[in-house]
Amino acid sequence: TVSVLYWMPTWWSTHGGITLTAAAVAISLLGDLSLFAVLPTAYNTLGLSLWQVGVVLSASRWVRLLTNYPVGLMAKERPDHIGTVFSTGLFIGCFCSACFAFSQQFWVLVAGRCLWGLAWSAIRNSALLSVRNVIKSGDLPAGEATGYYDGVSRVGAVVGLIAAGPIYDSLSFSWLFGIWCAIAFVAVPLGKVAHSITIKQLSMSTFDEPQLSGPSGCRTACKQPPQKFALLAISFITGSVSWGLVVGALGMILKEQYGEEVDMGAFSVKIATFNSIVLGVRWTLEVLGTPLLGRLCDRVGRKKASLVSFVIGTLGTLSCLLLPAKFMFVGIMLLFISASSVSIAALTEAVDTDMISSYVTLQDFGSAVGPVLGYTLPHTGLSAKVGVFSTVVLLYSLGILCSLKAYENRFLVVLDTDVAGLEVELDTVPELVPERSNEEAAPEEVEEGPKETEDDTVALVDKV
Numbered sequence: 016t017v018s019v020l021y022w023m024p025t026w027w028s029t030h031g032g033i034t035l036t037a038a039a040v041a042i043s044l045l046g047d048l049s050l051f052a053v054l055p056t057a058y059n060t061l062g063l064s065l066w067q068v069g070v071v072l073s074a075s076r077w078v079r080l081l082t083n084y085p086v087g088l089m090a091k092e093r094p095d096h097i098g099t100v101f102s103t104g105l106f107i108g109c110f111c112s113a114c115f116a117f118s119q120q121f122w123v124l125v126a127g128r129c130l131w132g133l134a135w136s137a138i139r140n141s142a143l144l145s146v147r148n149v150i151k152s153g154d155l156p157a158g159e160a161t162g163y164y165d166g167v168s169r170v171g172a173v174v175g176l177i178a179a180g181p182i183y184d185s186l187s188f189s190w191l192f193g194i195w196c197a198i199a200f201v202a203v204p205l206g207k208v209a210h211s212i213t214i215k216q217l218s219m220s221t222f223d224e225p226q227l228s229g230p231s232g233c234r235t236a237c238k239q240p241p242q243k244f245a246l247l248a249i250s251f252i253t254g255s256v257s258w259g260l261v262v263g264a265l266g267m268i269l270k271e272q273y274g275e276e277v278d279m280g281a282f283s284v285k286i287a288t289f290n291s292i293v294l295g296v297r298w299t300l301e302v303l304g305t306p307l308l309g310r311l312c313d314r315v316g317r318k319k320a321s322l323v324s325f326v327i328g329t330l331g332t333l334s335c336l337l338l339p340a341k342f343m344f345v346g347i348m349l350l351f352i353s354a355s356s357v358s359i360a361a362l363t364e365a366v367d368t369d370m371i372s373s374y375v376t377l378q379d380f381g382s383a384v385g386p387v388l389g390y391t392l393p394h395t396g397l398s399a400k401v402g403v404f405s406t407v408v409l410l411y412s413l414g415i416l417c418s419l420k421a422y423e424n425r426f427l428v429v430l431d432t433d434v435a436g437l438e439v440e441l442d443t444v445p446e447l448v449p450e451r452s453n454e455e456a457a458p459e460e461v462e463e464g465p466k467e468t469e470d471d472t473v474a475l476v477d478k479v
Contacts, residue, residue, distance in 0.1 A: 031212050032145065032148070032149055032209055032210075032213035032215075033145070033146060033149050033155070033163060033164050033167075033213065034167060035208060035209035035212060036101075036142050036145045036206075036209040036210070037142070037163070037164045037165075037166075037167035037168040038168075038202075038205065038209075039101070039105060039138075039202040039206045039209055040138060040142050040164075040168040041167060041168045041169070041172075041174075042105075042171055042199055042201065042202040042205075043104075043105055043134070043135075043138055043171065043199060043202055044172050044175060045171050045175040045198060045199065046108070046111065046112040046131075046175070046192055046195040047075075047108075047131060047135070047172075047175065048171070048175030048176050049175045049176075049179035049192070049195060050071075050072070050115070050128075051072060051176075052175065052176050052179040053179050053183050053188065053191065054068055054071065054072065055068060055072075057183065060188075061119045061188065062119070063119075063121060063124075067121050069386075070125060071121070071124045071125055072128070073383060074128040074132065075128045075129065075131045075135065076379050076382055077132070077383055078128075078129045078132030078133060079132045079133075079135060079375075079376070079379045080376060080379055080380055080383070082132060082133050082136040083136045083140065083372050083375050083376040084372045084373070084376060086100070086136040086140055086372075087140040087372030087375075090137075090140050090141050090144055097141050097144050097145065097210055098207045098209075098210035098211060098214075099207070100137050100141045101138065101141035101142065101145070101206035101207070101209075102203050102204065102206040104133075104136070104141065104206075105199070105202045105203045105205075105206045106203050107130055107131075107133060107134035107137070108134040108135070108138065108199055109196055109199040109200050109202075110130065111127045111128075111130050111134065112192045112193075112195045112196035112199055113192070113196045114126070114127040114130075115127055115189075115192040116189045116190075116191075116192040116193040116196055117189070119188060119189075136375075138206075139375055140371060140372060140375065141206070141210070142164070142168070143164075143362075143366055143371045143375075145209065145210050146160055146161060146164050146213075146366060147371075148213040148214060149213055150366065150367070156310075157313065157363045157367055158309040158310060158311070158312035158313035158359065158363050159310050160309070161309050161359055161362055161363040161366060162305045162306045162308050162310065162312070162359050163305075163306045165301075165305040165306075165355075165358075165362070166301070166302050166303070166304070166305035166306045167302075169298060169301055169302045169305070170302055172298055173298045173302055175195075176294065176295060176298065177295065180291075182194065241420055242420060242421055242422075242423055243370065243373075245417040245418075245420035245421035246361060246364055246365065246368075246374070246417075246421040247370075247374065247377045248377075248413065248417045248421075249321070249357065249361045249417050249418065249421055250365070250373075250374045250375075250377040251378065251381040252357075252381065252410045252411070252413065252414045252417075253354055253357055253358045253361065253381065254379060254380065254381025254382040254385065255381030255382065255385040255388070255410065256350075256354055256381075256407055256410055256411070257351065257354035257355070257358065258378070258385065259381060259384060259385015259386050259388070259389070260385035260388055260389045260403060260406065260407065260410075261347070261350065261351075261385075261389075261403065261407065262294070262385075262386075264389030264392075264399055264403050265293065265294070265347070266286070266290045267399045268400050268403060269286055269289060269290055269293070269343075270286045271398060271400060272340040272343060272400060273340060274286070293344065293347060296348065297347075297348065297351045300348065300351070301351070301355050304352065305355055305359060308320075308355060308359050309359050309363070311356070312356075312359055312363060316422075317360040317361075317363060317422050318418060318419075318422035318423075320356060320357075320359075321356075321357050321360040321414075321418040321422065322418045322419070323356075324353040324354075324356035324357045324360070325353065325357060325411050325414045325415045325418060326415065327349055327353045328349065328350050328353030328357070328407075329408055329411045329415075330349070331345075331347070331348075331350045331353065332346065332350050332404050332407045332408050332411065333346075333404075333408065334349070335350070335400070335404050336400070336401065336404045336408075350407065357414065357418075358378075360422075361374070361421070364421065364422065388406065389403055392406065
Protein backbone atom coordinates (compact mmCIF):
# COMPACT_ATOMS: atom_id res chain seq x y z
CA THR A 16 0.00 0.00 0.00
CA VAL A 17 2.83 2.36 0.88
CA SER A 18 4.55 1.67 -2.44
CA VAL A 19 1.34 2.37 -4.35
CA LEU A 20 0.78 5.64 -2.48
CA TYR A 21 4.37 6.60 -3.22
CA TRP A 22 4.04 5.67 -6.89
CA MET A 23 0.68 7.32 -7.64
CA PRO A 24 1.76 11.00 -7.33
CA THR A 25 4.74 10.34 -9.59
CA TRP A 26 2.56 8.57 -12.16
CA TRP A 27 -0.09 11.29 -12.03
CA SER A 28 2.48 14.04 -12.55
CA THR A 29 3.45 12.50 -15.91
CA HIS A 30 0.23 10.76 -17.00
CA GLY A 31 -2.52 12.84 -15.35
CA GLY A 32 -3.16 15.33 -18.14
CA ILE A 33 -3.02 12.80 -20.95
CA THR A 34 -5.24 10.36 -19.00
CA LEU A 35 -8.01 12.94 -18.50
CA THR A 36 -7.69 14.08 -22.12
CA ALA A 37 -8.05 10.51 -23.42
CA ALA A 38 -10.93 9.84 -20.98
CA ALA A 39 -12.85 12.86 -22.28
CA VAL A 40 -12.30 11.67 -25.86
CA ALA A 41 -13.42 8.14 -24.92
CA ILE A 42 -16.67 9.44 -23.42
CA SER A 43 -17.35 11.50 -26.54
CA LEU A 44 -17.02 8.35 -28.71
CA LEU A 45 -19.79 6.42 -26.94
CA GLY A 46 -22.58 7.84 -29.11
CA ASP A 47 -20.60 7.73 -32.36
CA LEU A 48 -19.75 4.02 -32.16
CA SER A 49 -23.19 3.11 -30.82
CA LEU A 50 -24.73 4.54 -33.97
CA PHE A 51 -22.49 2.30 -36.10
CA ALA A 52 -23.47 -0.70 -33.98
CA VAL A 53 -27.24 -0.12 -33.93
CA LEU A 54 -28.30 1.76 -37.07
CA PRO A 55 -27.36 -0.92 -39.68
CA THR A 56 -29.71 -3.40 -37.97
CA ALA A 57 -32.43 -1.04 -36.67
CA TYR A 58 -33.00 1.16 -39.72
CA ASN A 59 -36.30 -0.55 -40.63
CA THR A 60 -37.67 0.10 -37.15
CA LEU A 61 -36.67 3.75 -37.43
CA GLY A 62 -38.31 4.09 -40.86
CA LEU A 63 -35.07 4.50 -42.81
CA SER A 64 -33.88 2.87 -46.02
CA LEU A 65 -30.46 1.32 -46.55
CA TRP A 66 -29.10 4.20 -48.65
CA GLN A 67 -30.16 6.64 -45.94
CA VAL A 68 -28.12 4.63 -43.41
CA GLY A 69 -25.06 5.04 -45.61
CA VAL A 70 -25.63 8.80 -45.88
CA VAL A 71 -26.10 9.19 -42.11
CA LEU A 72 -23.01 7.18 -41.16
CA SER A 73 -20.70 8.81 -43.72
CA ALA A 74 -21.89 12.43 -43.32
CA SER A 75 -19.53 13.31 -40.47
CA ARG A 76 -16.46 12.05 -42.35
CA TRP A 77 -17.10 14.28 -45.35
CA VAL A 78 -17.78 17.27 -43.09
CA ARG A 79 -14.46 16.69 -41.31
CA LEU A 80 -12.62 17.11 -44.61
CA LEU A 81 -13.77 20.74 -44.52
CA THR A 82 -13.51 21.41 -40.78
CA ASN A 83 -10.27 19.69 -39.70
CA TYR A 84 -7.87 22.28 -41.03
CA PRO A 85 -9.61 25.54 -39.93
CA VAL A 86 -10.42 24.14 -36.47
CA GLY A 87 -6.88 22.82 -36.07
CA LEU A 88 -5.41 26.12 -37.25
CA MET A 89 -7.56 28.06 -34.78
CA ALA A 90 -6.43 25.86 -31.88
CA LYS A 91 -2.80 26.01 -32.96
CA GLU A 92 -2.67 29.77 -33.47
CA ARG A 93 -4.36 30.45 -30.12
CA PRO A 94 -2.83 27.85 -27.77
CA ASP A 95 -4.45 29.57 -24.78
CA HIS A 96 -7.85 28.67 -26.29
CA ILE A 97 -7.18 24.95 -26.88
CA GLY A 98 -9.06 24.02 -23.71
CA THR A 99 -12.04 26.11 -24.81
CA VAL A 100 -12.06 24.52 -28.27
CA PHE A 101 -11.83 21.08 -26.64
CA SER A 102 -14.76 21.70 -24.28
CA THR A 103 -16.83 23.28 -27.06
CA GLY A 104 -16.35 20.19 -29.22
CA LEU A 105 -17.36 17.96 -26.31
CA PHE A 106 -20.51 20.06 -25.73
CA ILE A 107 -21.49 19.87 -29.41
CA GLY A 108 -21.02 16.09 -29.26
CA CYS A 109 -23.32 15.99 -26.24
CA PHE A 110 -25.90 18.03 -28.17
CA CYS A 111 -25.70 15.55 -31.10
CA SER A 112 -26.61 12.64 -28.80
CA ALA A 113 -29.52 14.71 -27.49
CA CYS A 114 -30.75 15.25 -31.07
CA PHE A 115 -30.68 11.49 -31.75
CA ALA A 116 -32.55 10.86 -28.49
CA PHE A 117 -35.42 13.23 -29.31
CA SER A 118 -35.89 12.52 -33.03
CA GLN A 119 -34.94 9.78 -35.48
CA GLN A 120 -36.06 11.58 -38.64
CA PHE A 121 -33.62 11.20 -41.52
CA TRP A 122 -32.71 14.86 -41.83
CA VAL A 123 -32.33 15.23 -38.07
CA LEU A 124 -29.89 12.32 -38.07
CA VAL A 125 -27.97 13.81 -41.00
CA ALA A 126 -27.81 17.24 -39.34
CA GLY A 127 -26.66 15.62 -36.10
CA ARG A 128 -23.92 13.69 -37.87
CA CYS A 129 -22.75 16.85 -39.64
CA LEU A 130 -22.55 18.59 -36.27
CA TRP A 131 -20.64 15.60 -34.94
CA GLY A 132 -18.13 16.04 -37.77
CA LEU A 133 -17.46 19.59 -36.57
CA ALA A 134 -17.33 18.43 -32.95
CA TRP A 135 -14.90 15.59 -33.67
CA SER A 136 -12.59 17.97 -35.56
CA ALA A 137 -12.42 20.18 -32.46
CA ILE A 138 -12.07 17.26 -30.04
CA ARG A 139 -9.37 15.37 -31.93
CA ASN A 140 -7.23 18.37 -32.91
CA SER A 141 -7.35 19.83 -29.39
CA ALA A 142 -6.62 16.48 -27.76
CA LEU A 143 -3.61 15.86 -29.98
CA LEU A 144 -2.28 19.34 -29.24
CA SER A 145 -2.59 18.52 -25.54
CA VAL A 146 -0.66 15.29 -26.16
CA ARG A 147 1.94 17.40 -27.92
CA ASN A 148 2.27 19.54 -24.77
CA VAL A 149 3.02 16.41 -22.74
CA ILE A 150 5.65 15.33 -25.26
CA LYS A 151 7.26 18.79 -25.27
CA SER A 152 7.36 18.77 -21.46
CA GLY A 153 9.68 15.77 -21.61
CA ASP A 154 7.51 13.79 -19.15
CA LEU A 155 6.81 11.01 -21.65
CA PRO A 156 8.50 9.87 -24.88
CA ALA A 157 6.56 10.70 -28.04
CA GLY A 158 5.60 7.14 -28.97
CA GLU A 159 4.60 6.17 -25.44
CA ALA A 160 2.46 9.30 -25.03
CA THR A 161 0.70 8.80 -28.37
CA GLY A 162 0.15 5.07 -27.79
CA TYR A 163 -1.19 5.63 -24.27
CA TYR A 164 -3.60 8.33 -25.47
CA ASP A 165 -4.74 6.12 -28.35
CA GLY A 166 -5.34 3.11 -26.11
CA VAL A 167 -7.30 4.92 -23.39
CA SER A 168 -9.40 6.92 -25.86
CA ARG A 169 -10.46 3.73 -27.67
CA VAL A 170 -12.05 2.37 -24.49
CA GLY A 171 -15.07 4.53 -25.39
CA ALA A 172 -15.31 2.84 -28.77
CA VAL A 173 -15.24 -0.63 -27.20
CA VAL A 174 -17.87 0.26 -24.58
CA GLY A 175 -20.06 1.91 -27.22
CA LEU A 176 -19.93 -1.13 -29.51
CA ILE A 177 -20.56 -3.66 -26.72
CA ALA A 178 -23.23 -1.79 -24.75
CA ALA A 179 -25.24 -0.31 -27.62
CA GLY A 180 -26.98 -3.54 -28.64
CA PRO A 181 -28.18 -4.64 -25.19
CA ILE A 182 -29.33 -1.12 -24.21
CA TYR A 183 -31.22 -0.72 -27.50
CA ASP A 184 -32.85 -4.16 -27.23
CA SER A 185 -33.81 -3.63 -23.58
CA LEU A 186 -34.96 -0.01 -23.82
CA SER A 187 -35.08 1.93 -27.10
CA PHE A 188 -33.05 4.05 -29.50
CA SER A 189 -34.06 7.23 -27.68
CA TRP A 190 -33.06 5.85 -24.28
CA LEU A 191 -29.70 4.68 -25.66
CA PHE A 192 -28.66 8.14 -26.80
CA GLY A 193 -30.31 9.85 -23.84
CA ILE A 194 -28.00 7.84 -21.56
CA TRP A 195 -24.94 8.70 -23.66
CA CYS A 196 -25.95 12.38 -23.66
CA ALA A 197 -26.10 12.44 -19.85
CA ILE A 198 -22.69 10.74 -19.57
CA ALA A 199 -21.15 12.96 -22.27
CA PHE A 200 -22.17 16.05 -20.33
CA VAL A 201 -19.65 15.06 -17.65
CA ALA A 202 -16.84 15.24 -20.22
CA VAL A 203 -17.44 18.93 -21.04
CA PRO A 204 -15.68 20.39 -17.96
CA LEU A 205 -13.26 17.45 -17.98
CA GLY A 206 -11.77 18.69 -21.25
CA LYS A 207 -10.92 22.09 -19.78
CA VAL A 208 -9.35 20.53 -16.68
CA ALA A 209 -7.33 18.06 -18.75
CA HIS A 210 -5.86 20.77 -20.94
CA SER A 211 -4.95 22.96 -17.96
CA ILE A 212 -3.01 20.04 -16.47
CA THR A 213 -1.01 19.51 -19.68
CA ILE A 214 -0.23 23.24 -19.79
CA LYS A 215 0.96 23.04 -16.18
CA GLN A 216 3.18 20.06 -17.08
CA LEU A 217 4.69 22.08 -19.92
CA SER A 218 5.26 25.18 -17.80
CA MET A 219 6.90 23.16 -14.98
CA SER A 220 9.15 21.28 -17.36
CA THR A 221 12.93 21.62 -16.96
CA PHE A 222 13.44 20.25 -20.44
CA ASP A 223 14.02 23.21 -22.75
CA GLU A 224 12.84 21.68 -25.99
CA PRO A 225 12.67 24.16 -28.87
CA GLN A 226 9.27 25.10 -30.14
CA LEU A 227 8.26 23.74 -33.52
CA SER A 228 7.14 27.21 -34.43
CA GLY A 229 7.54 30.56 -32.79
CA PRO A 230 8.87 34.08 -33.20
CA SER A 231 12.34 33.42 -31.79
CA GLY A 232 14.77 30.80 -30.56
CA CYS A 233 15.98 27.63 -32.18
CA ARG A 234 12.99 26.18 -33.96
CA THR A 235 12.31 23.29 -36.28
CA ALA A 236 10.05 23.77 -39.29
CA CYS A 237 7.81 21.15 -40.85
CA LYS A 238 9.13 18.36 -43.00
CA GLN A 239 10.23 19.04 -46.54
CA PRO A 240 7.59 18.28 -49.25
CA PRO A 241 8.70 14.73 -50.26
CA GLN A 242 8.67 13.51 -46.66
CA LYS A 243 5.43 15.36 -45.96
CA PHE A 244 3.61 13.81 -48.94
CA ALA A 245 4.87 10.34 -47.99
CA LEU A 246 3.57 10.74 -44.41
CA LEU A 247 0.19 11.97 -45.66
CA ALA A 248 0.01 8.99 -48.04
CA ILE A 249 0.53 6.67 -45.05
CA SER A 250 -2.26 8.54 -43.24
CA PHE A 251 -4.61 7.93 -46.18
CA ILE A 252 -3.63 4.24 -46.33
CA THR A 253 -4.27 3.63 -42.62
CA GLY A 254 -7.59 5.47 -42.80
CA SER A 255 -8.81 3.63 -45.89
CA VAL A 256 -7.73 0.16 -44.70
CA SER A 257 -8.18 0.23 -40.94
CA TRP A 258 -11.27 2.45 -40.71
CA GLY A 259 -12.97 2.06 -44.08
CA LEU A 260 -12.14 -0.66 -46.59
CA VAL A 261 -11.79 -3.74 -44.36
CA VAL A 262 -14.17 -2.72 -41.57
CA GLY A 263 -16.84 -1.60 -44.02
CA ALA A 264 -16.72 -4.78 -46.11
CA LEU A 265 -15.84 -7.27 -43.35
CA GLY A 266 -19.40 -8.49 -42.81
CA MET A 267 -19.84 -9.04 -46.56
CA ILE A 268 -16.55 -10.98 -46.78
CA LEU A 269 -17.36 -13.18 -43.79
CA LYS A 270 -20.82 -13.98 -45.14
CA GLU A 271 -19.30 -14.86 -48.52
CA GLN A 272 -16.79 -17.24 -46.89
CA TYR A 273 -18.84 -18.81 -44.06
CA GLY A 274 -22.48 -18.42 -45.07
CA GLU A 275 -25.22 -17.49 -42.61
CA GLU A 276 -23.62 -19.31 -39.65
CA VAL A 277 -20.08 -19.99 -38.46
CA ASP A 278 -19.24 -23.35 -36.90
CA MET A 279 -17.31 -22.69 -33.67
CA GLY A 280 -16.89 -26.40 -32.82
CA ALA A 281 -19.27 -27.11 -29.96
CA PHE A 282 -21.73 -24.49 -31.19
CA SER A 283 -22.43 -22.17 -34.12
CA VAL A 284 -23.10 -18.46 -34.24
CA LYS A 285 -24.89 -16.21 -36.69
CA ILE A 286 -22.67 -14.35 -39.13
CA ALA A 287 -23.65 -10.93 -37.71
CA THR A 288 -22.62 -12.09 -34.23
CA PHE A 289 -19.34 -13.44 -35.57
CA ASN A 290 -18.69 -10.10 -37.29
CA SER A 291 -19.27 -8.34 -33.95
CA ILE A 292 -16.90 -10.78 -32.22
CA VAL A 293 -14.15 -10.10 -34.76
CA LEU A 294 -14.53 -6.33 -34.39
CA GLY A 295 -14.75 -6.63 -30.61
CA VAL A 296 -11.52 -8.64 -30.46
CA ARG A 297 -9.88 -6.09 -32.75
CA TRP A 298 -10.83 -3.14 -30.53
CA THR A 299 -9.87 -4.97 -27.34
CA LEU A 300 -6.43 -5.84 -28.71
CA GLU A 301 -5.94 -2.23 -29.79
CA VAL A 302 -6.92 -0.84 -26.39
CA LEU A 303 -4.49 -3.19 -24.63
CA GLY A 304 -1.76 -3.07 -27.26
CA THR A 305 -1.43 0.51 -28.44
CA PRO A 306 0.53 1.71 -25.36
CA LEU A 307 2.98 -1.17 -25.92
CA LEU A 308 3.18 -0.39 -29.63
CA GLY A 309 3.94 3.24 -28.78
CA ARG A 310 6.83 2.19 -26.54
CA LEU A 311 8.04 -0.13 -29.29
CA CYS A 312 8.13 2.80 -31.72
CA ASP A 313 10.29 4.72 -29.23
CA ARG A 314 12.63 1.77 -28.81
CA VAL A 315 13.19 0.63 -32.41
CA GLY A 316 12.38 3.89 -34.23
CA ARG A 317 9.31 4.95 -36.19
CA LYS A 318 10.71 4.07 -39.60
CA LYS A 319 11.58 0.49 -38.65
CA ALA A 320 8.28 0.04 -36.78
CA SER A 321 6.31 1.28 -39.80
CA LEU A 322 8.20 -0.91 -42.28
CA VAL A 323 7.90 -4.07 -40.17
CA SER A 324 4.21 -3.41 -39.51
CA PHE A 325 3.43 -2.93 -43.20
CA VAL A 326 5.25 -6.18 -44.01
CA ILE A 327 3.37 -8.10 -41.28
CA GLY A 328 0.07 -6.62 -42.48
CA THR A 329 0.84 -7.61 -46.07
CA LEU A 330 1.66 -11.19 -45.01
CA GLY A 331 -1.56 -11.35 -42.96
CA THR A 332 -3.59 -10.11 -45.92
CA LEU A 333 -1.94 -12.63 -48.27
CA SER A 334 -2.84 -15.40 -45.82
CA CYS A 335 -6.49 -14.29 -46.05
CA LEU A 336 -6.25 -14.51 -49.84
CA LEU A 337 -4.35 -17.78 -50.21
CA LEU A 338 -5.18 -19.92 -47.16
CA PRO A 339 -8.50 -21.63 -46.32
CA ALA A 340 -11.25 -19.62 -44.68
CA LYS A 341 -10.60 -21.10 -41.20
CA PHE A 342 -7.30 -19.17 -41.08
CA MET A 343 -8.91 -15.85 -42.05
CA PHE A 344 -9.47 -14.72 -38.45
CA VAL A 345 -5.72 -14.81 -37.71
CA GLY A 346 -4.89 -12.95 -40.92
CA ILE A 347 -7.46 -10.24 -40.22
CA MET A 348 -6.11 -9.74 -36.67
CA LEU A 349 -2.56 -9.39 -38.04
CA LEU A 350 -3.88 -6.82 -40.51
CA PHE A 351 -5.64 -4.78 -37.82
CA ILE A 352 -2.72 -4.90 -35.35
CA SER A 353 -0.23 -3.87 -38.05
CA ALA A 354 -2.53 -1.00 -39.06
CA SER A 355 -2.58 0.22 -35.44
CA SER A 356 1.22 0.09 -35.23
CA VAL A 357 1.60 2.02 -38.50
CA SER A 358 -0.99 4.56 -37.34
CA ILE A 359 0.81 5.19 -34.03
CA ALA A 360 4.18 5.67 -35.75
CA ALA A 361 2.67 8.05 -38.32
CA LEU A 362 0.56 9.95 -35.76
CA THR A 363 3.59 10.40 -33.49
CA GLU A 364 5.55 11.77 -36.43
CA ALA A 365 2.68 14.12 -37.32
CA VAL A 366 2.45 15.42 -33.75
CA ASP A 367 6.23 15.87 -33.62
CA THR A 368 6.41 17.74 -36.94
CA ASP A 369 3.36 20.00 -36.63
CA MET A 370 1.22 18.18 -39.23
CA ILE A 371 -1.76 17.23 -37.05
CA SER A 372 -4.53 18.85 -39.13
CA SER A 373 -3.19 17.58 -42.46
CA TYR A 374 -2.69 14.09 -41.03
CA VAL A 375 -6.22 13.70 -39.60
CA THR A 376 -7.79 15.16 -42.77
CA LEU A 377 -6.10 12.60 -45.03
CA GLN A 378 -7.02 9.83 -42.60
CA ASP A 379 -10.65 10.96 -42.67
CA PHE A 380 -10.56 11.06 -46.46
CA GLY A 381 -9.30 7.47 -46.50
CA SER A 382 -11.98 6.34 -44.04
CA ALA A 383 -14.65 8.01 -46.23
CA VAL A 384 -13.38 6.50 -49.48
CA GLY A 385 -12.73 3.02 -48.02
CA PRO A 386 -16.35 1.81 -47.57
CA VAL A 387 -17.34 3.11 -51.02
CA LEU A 388 -14.41 1.25 -52.56
CA GLY A 389 -15.15 -1.91 -50.57
CA TYR A 390 -18.74 -2.13 -51.77
CA THR A 391 -17.86 -1.17 -55.35
CA LEU A 392 -15.17 -3.82 -55.97
CA PRO A 393 -17.58 -6.82 -55.98
CA HIS A 394 -19.47 -5.19 -58.88
CA THR A 395 -16.32 -5.51 -61.03
CA GLY A 396 -16.73 -9.29 -61.17
CA LEU A 397 -14.28 -10.04 -58.35
CA SER A 398 -15.37 -11.75 -55.16
CA ALA A 399 -15.49 -9.52 -52.09
CA LYS A 400 -12.54 -11.38 -50.57
CA VAL A 401 -10.30 -11.10 -53.63
CA GLY A 402 -11.25 -7.52 -54.43
CA VAL A 403 -10.82 -6.11 -50.91
CA PHE A 404 -7.71 -8.01 -49.84
CA SER A 405 -5.96 -7.49 -53.20
CA THR A 406 -6.54 -3.75 -52.82
CA VAL A 407 -5.11 -3.90 -49.28
CA VAL A 408 -1.97 -5.66 -50.57
CA LEU A 409 -1.48 -2.92 -53.18
CA LEU A 410 -2.01 -0.14 -50.63
CA TYR A 411 0.34 -1.76 -48.11
CA SER A 412 2.99 -2.21 -50.78
CA LEU A 413 2.71 1.52 -51.45
CA GLY A 414 2.92 2.06 -47.69
CA ILE A 415 6.27 0.24 -47.53
CA LEU A 416 7.69 2.60 -50.16
CA CYS A 417 6.26 5.64 -48.37
CA SER A 418 7.76 4.52 -45.05
CA LEU A 419 11.23 4.60 -46.61
CA LYS A 420 10.73 8.30 -47.35
CA ALA A 421 8.38 9.61 -44.66
CA TYR A 422 10.74 9.09 -41.74
CA GLU A 423 13.94 10.46 -43.26
CA ASN A 424 13.55 13.51 -41.00
CA ARG A 425 15.01 16.20 -43.24
CA PHE A 426 14.29 19.31 -41.19
CA LEU A 427 15.00 22.98 -41.71
CA VAL A 428 16.54 24.28 -38.50
CA VAL A 429 16.73 28.01 -37.87
CA LEU A 430 19.37 28.94 -35.27
CA ASP A 431 18.80 32.12 -33.27
CA THR A 432 22.31 33.57 -33.46
CA ASP A 433 23.86 36.92 -34.28
CA VAL A 434 24.40 35.70 -37.82
CA ALA A 435 21.46 37.03 -39.79
CA GLY A 436 19.55 34.56 -41.92
CA LEU A 437 21.54 31.52 -40.80
CA GLU A 438 19.65 28.39 -41.85
CA VAL A 439 20.93 24.82 -41.92
CA GLU A 440 19.31 21.78 -43.47
CA LEU A 441 19.98 18.65 -41.41
CA ASP A 442 19.09 14.98 -41.85
CA THR A 443 18.10 14.72 -38.20
CA VAL A 444 17.22 17.21 -35.51
CA PRO A 445 20.35 17.85 -33.42
CA GLU A 446 20.17 16.87 -29.78
CA LEU A 447 19.64 20.04 -27.79
CA VAL A 448 20.84 20.06 -24.19
CA PRO A 449 19.01 22.47 -21.84
CA GLU A 450 21.16 25.22 -20.46
CA ARG A 451 22.28 24.85 -16.87
CA SER A 452 23.34 27.48 -14.43
CA ASN A 453 26.93 27.64 -13.22
CA GLU A 454 25.88 26.21 -9.86
CA GLU A 455 24.36 23.13 -11.56
CA ALA A 456 27.06 22.77 -14.16
CA ALA A 457 29.76 20.15 -13.96
CA PRO A 458 33.23 21.42 -12.93
CA GLU A 459 34.63 21.08 -16.40
CA GLU A 460 31.82 23.21 -17.78
CA VAL A 461 32.52 26.06 -15.34
CA GLU A 462 36.16 26.39 -16.29
CA GLU A 463 36.79 29.54 -18.22
CA GLY A 464 37.92 29.19 -21.76
CA PRO A 465 38.07 31.25 -24.91
CA LYS A 466 34.72 32.86 -25.69
CA GLU A 467 32.96 31.76 -28.84
CA THR A 468 32.93 34.32 -31.59
CA GLU A 469 30.65 34.69 -34.53
CA ASP A 470 33.23 32.89 -36.71
CA ASP A 471 33.24 29.99 -34.25
CA THR A 472 29.46 29.72 -34.53
CA VAL A 473 29.58 29.64 -38.33
CA ALA A 474 32.36 27.06 -38.22
CA LEU A 475 30.29 24.90 -35.87
CA VAL A 476 27.27 25.07 -38.15
CA ASP A 477 29.44 24.17 -41.16
CA LYS A 478 30.78 21.18 -39.27
CA VAL A 479 27.26 19.99 -38.42
